[in-house]
Amino acid sequence: MVKRALIIANGEPPKKSLLQTLARESDFIVCADGGANTALKFGIIPHAIVGDMDSIHAETLSKFRTVPQYADTDQESTDLEKVVTWTIREQYDHITVAAGLGKRMDHTVGNLGVMAKFYPDAVIRFVDDLGELSYVGSKTEFEAEIGSTVSLIPLNRCEGITTAGLKYPLTNERLELGFRDGTSNEVISNPVLIVVKKGHLLLFRLHTGPH
Structure with a gap:
């Protein structure tokens, strides 16, 4: 439980x-x-x-x-x-x-x-007040409002990143702090899937509606 x-x-x-x-x-x-x-x-x-x-x-x-x-x-x-x-x-x-x-x-x-x-x-x-940050681990799957904003923020060099349900998809790609990140992507379908094979990756989800 x-x-x-x-x-x-x-x-x-x-x-x-x-x-x-x-x-x-x-x-x-x-x-x-x-x-x-x-x-x-x-x-x-x-x-x-x-x-x-x-x-x-x-x-x-x-x-x-x-x-x-x-x-x-x-x-x-x-x-x-x-x-x-x-x-x-x-x-x-x-x-x-x-x-x-x-x-x-x-x-x-x-x-x-x-x-x-x-x-x-x-x-x-x-x-x-603006949103929430969480840790991706090796795989994260969630439902989100269509059109809402999500960002992928690497804490170090992250490899093998694949996403589904986002406007700008990644397929076995790399993100690295200071070189390339994944800010301000957009949800286009559910569920949203994020997979990372190596590295520490954070997920930011912007709040939608009143909070």
């Missing part, structure tokens, strides 16, 4: 309505350290708070004093890595990360690697 967790990180949060929707769709809500400040601001009560606790406000700690808190001071991992590791140990295998992007650029870039690092132990997606 799929167990869905929402991680609220300490980056730029999405709008309140989107974050509250993500919370309702999740079985478990955990905050990564300062992400608890966002949860409090948006009226969301988490089930746990995990991290080194150096970004959480005193007021937040007081308001969430009954919420289990798990301090992890390991300096070899980021707050997001800490909370993803903890969430996987709790047997949640589908993880949505909100507020995982924005603010410090080094944190944003570092956080993107989390999707590859923890695959296939967990399927992780990042969601913000």
Whole structure:
């Protein structure tokens, strides 16, 4: 059975309505350290708070004093890595990360690697007001609105990429960060299929309609 967790990180949060929707769709809500400040601001009560606790406000700690808190001071991992590791140990295998992007650029870039690092132990997606990012693995298949925008973003050299259902198809081709990417493609039929034989490939899907 799929167990869905929402991680609220300490980056730029999405709008309140989107974050509250993500919370309702999740079985478990955990905050990564300062992400608890966002949860409090948006009226969301988490089930746990995990991290080194150096970004959480005193007021937040007081308001969430009954919420289990798990301090992890390991300096070899980021707050997001800490909370993803903890969430996987709790047997949640589908993880949505909100507020995982924005603010410090080094944190944003570092956080993107989390999707590859923890695959296939967990399927992780990042969601913000504009869209969502996920890790392709070796194969991804999904339904999407006709005409909607998708992008393929290589984290390194990706080879053997084949797609179906996109306006600009790829057939056993290569994408590489800094040389060739697959931004702003368009869905023309369902299901959309993406296969990659080698490398770490991210999929971005632009939101359609109100969020």
